[in-house]
Amino acid sequence: MMLKKIGSKPGQDEKSKILSIVSKKAQEELIGFGIIVVIVFVILLVFISIYVRRPQENSQNYEIESFISATLDYTSSCEETRKGFLSVKDLIFECYDNETCVGGKSSCEVLGTTVEGISKESWLLTENSETKGYVINVTGNGRNLASLSKGNKTSNSKGYQESLFKSGISVKVLFTIYG
Amino acid sequence: MIKKDRAGQMKIQQTTFMLLAVTLFFAMVGLAFVGFKISGLKNEATDVKQLNAQLLVTKLANSPEFSCGNSYGTSKINCVDAEKVMALKQNQEDYKGFWGVSNIEIRKIYPKMNGNVECTSVNYPNCNIIRIYPGNVVGTYESNFVSLCRKDSSNGNFYNKCEMAKLLVSYQNA
Numbered sequence: 001m002m003l004k005k006i007g008s009k010p011g012q013d014e015k016s017k018i019l020s021i022v023s024k025k026a027q028e029e030l031i032g033f034g035i036i037v038v039i040v041f042v043i044l045l046v047f048i049s050i051y052v053r054r055p056q057e058n059s060q061n062y063e064i065e066s067f068i069s070a071t072l073d074y075t076s077s078c079e080e081t082r083k084g085f086l087s088v089k090d091l092i093f094e095c096y097d098n099e100t101c102v103g104g105k106s107s108c109e110v111l112g113t114t115v116e117g118i119s120k121e122s123w124l125l126t127e128n129s130e131t132k133g134y135v136i137n138v139t140g141n142g143r144n145l146a147s148l149s150k151g152n153k154t155s156n157s158k159g160y161q162e163s164l165f166k167s168g169i170s171v172k173v174l175f176t177i178y179g
Numbered sequence: 180m181i182k183k184d185r186a187g188q189m190k191i192q193q194t195t196f197m198l199l200a201v202t203l204f205f206a207m208v209g210l211a212f213v214g215f216k217i218s219g220l221k222n223e224a225t226d227v228k229q230l231n232a233q234l235l236v237t238k239l240a241n242s243p244e245f246s247c248g249n250s251y252g253t254s255k256i257n258c259v260d261a262e263k264v265m266a267l268k269q270n271q272e273d274y275k276g277f278w279g280v281s282n283i284e285i286r287k288i289y290p291k292m293n294g295n296v297e298c299t300s301v302n303y304p305n306c307n308i309i310r311i312y313p314g315n316v317v318g319t320y321e322s323n324f325v326s327l328c329r330k331d332s333s334n335g336n337f338y339n340k341c342e343m344a345k346l347l348v349s350y351q352n353a
Contacts, residue, residue, distance in 0.1 A: 018186055029197055036201070040208060062237050066257045066324040073255050073326035074289070075341045084338045118343050121289045122324065 064160045068175055071118050072162065078110040079103070088114060089164065092171050096140035111138070111146050123177065125151040133178040140171045154178040228350040232280055232321040236348045239283070240325045244274075251328045251339040259285060259346065261329040264309050265298065271312055281318055282349045283311040287327060289343035304329060320349035 072089040078101035079085050086094060086101075091114070094107040101107055115136055123131050133151025137144070159176035239245055240257045244267055247258035264285060267274065287307040298306035327344035330337050 026193060029193065033197065033200060037204065040204070044208065044212075063323060066237075066240075069255075069257045070324040070326040070343055073258060073328070073341045074343055075339065079333075084336070085333070085340070087341065117291075118289045121291055122343065122345075 061158065061160075064158060064175060064177060067122060068160055068162045068173055071115065072164075072173070074114065074118060076110055076114045077101075078105065078107055092138055092140065092145060092164070092173075093166050093169060095145050096143070096169055096171070108145060112148075115146055116148055119148060119150065123150075130179055131177050135174075135176045135178075137174045138171065139174075140169055145171075152178060225352050228352070229319070229321065232319075232348045232350045235278060235280060236321045236323045236346055239278075239348065240323065240346055247326075247328050251341065255326065255328075257323070257325045258341070259325045259327050259344065261285075261304065261309070261327050264311070265300070265303055268298075268309060268311055269300070274311070278348075280348050280350050281312070282314065282347075284320075284347040284349070285309040285325070285327060286345045286347060287342055288345055304331075318349050318351040320347045322347045 072087065074088045075085050076088055076091050077085070078091055078094070080090075080094065080099070081102060083090065086107075088111065091107055091111045094101075095111045099107050101110055115138070119134060119136060123129075123134050125131060125133065131151070132154050133149070135150075135153070136146070136148040138146040156179045157176050158179070159174060161175075162173045164171040164173070240259050245259045245264060247255050247260045250260060251258065285308070292307040295308055296302065296306040298304070298309045323346045325344050325346045326341040328339060328341040331340035332338070
């Protein structure tokens, strides 16, 4: 009895009404689902971009600092009658006072050759190496005591300055490397 | 009654499909994320090892087993006592796995010596490489500059001799 009623004309109208309401609702839900998909996709993209852009630590910073401290502690070939063989740190102050080593060599000359030798062996400047060049400047109360420049000066540089004080003399050791 | 039943059935079907689709979507996203994470796990393990080596290389020279302390005048940073390291090398078995790295090497770089000569109790100090553990440095390594100090004599007088060296800490890639 009921089936007959639905099959009739007024029944068909009712059916199409129900179907149009249902399809509208389904469309709305599909839009909602689409929005959820877009939101999740955006969140995922944000996460991936953060993960990819993680900063890379550079190991050369501590190497520069340690290079200067190890250089200053290096025992040079300059011998002084009272102090014995001088470290580069002591040699810088001797150079400031224009002292000579046992054997008559100038302390500034020994300082220059020692710093050059250490740098040459420590920072190899080859085509494949990370370091393309370096500059060392040693000054005492603004006066240049030793300076060295090797390789190319690129726009990518890193440096470190060590300050030393002894009886009114302020020494600055500046080392910069170019990558 | 049938109209209401049909509409209800449709609603239930829609909800079921929606729930299924949402669950499937999140499951796929989750799977993709897990896959992405697992693929990066190996790299992460290597990164952790590298970070450990980096931290170790900056701290090792100032650790009691390596540092000069006050043996060579004033207290120095990044100063390695060569005599201490040689003694440590003799007792390497006690330090197996202590630092969690594959090898630790101290390589004298200035004054330059011809060739690579590994230090033993026989040839020390006429050598330029001190390896804590036996065998070559394998895998990847992190390095740092240190001053390698020891007692030396000249004309019968003892003095502190510090040379330029590189401390290398090597680790195996995951």
